[in-house]
Amino acid sequence: MEPGELVQLCKILNPNNKVGRLTIITRMGAENIQIKLPDLIRALKQANLIVTWVCDPVHGNTIKAPCGLKTRSFNAxxxxxxxxxxxxxxxxxxxxxxxxxxxxxxxTVCWRVEGGEI
Structure with a gap:
């Protein structure tokens, strides 16, 4: 979603900007979040809109395993x-x-590659 679209949607869904009314769940994938999320945050802050931001990293990182099953990389x-x-x-x-x-x-939904800590 483009930042302007998100601002408009938030204004429609929460016209009185009530605290606790909107939760934005991001499903961007590890490779996209640093590129896309900052602009969305800035747009809502500039519009003085109140939301709760939640990350859904499981669904944003789904890939197809060699065996054909959908899976997620723990490292992603x-x-x-x-x-x-x-x-x-x-x-x-x-x-x-x-x-x-x-x-x-x-x-067999999530697999781990050794190394690194959050």
């Missing part, structure tokens, strides 16, 4: 979370949350 998820936090710090904005999914089931 960690990278997107780190970038989400860094961008908010750089923009003097508040990161309101992170959406993660977990299961006790034996699934």
């Amino acid at each position: 998820i960690k990278s997107e979370i780190r970038a989400f936090l860094d961008v908010h710090e750089q923009e003097s904005s508040y990161p309101g949350g992170i959406h993660l999914e977990m299961t006790g089931q034996d699934v």
Whole structure:
């Protein structure tokens, strides 16, 4: 979404700019978040619009594994979370949350490559 479109949508959905009314969930992928998120944050700040920012790094990093199943790289998820936090710090904005999914089931949805910490 373009910054101007987001501003217009927020004004429509929350015409009185009530605190706690809107949550913006980002699903940008580790490679895009540092490019796209700053402009969105700046646009809403410039318009004095109040939102809660939440990162959904699982859905933003879906790839197809060689076996054909959809999967996510744990390192990409960690990278997107780190970038989400860094961008908010750089923009003097508040990161309101992170959406993660977990299961006790034996699934092949997320794989880990060793190395690095959040």
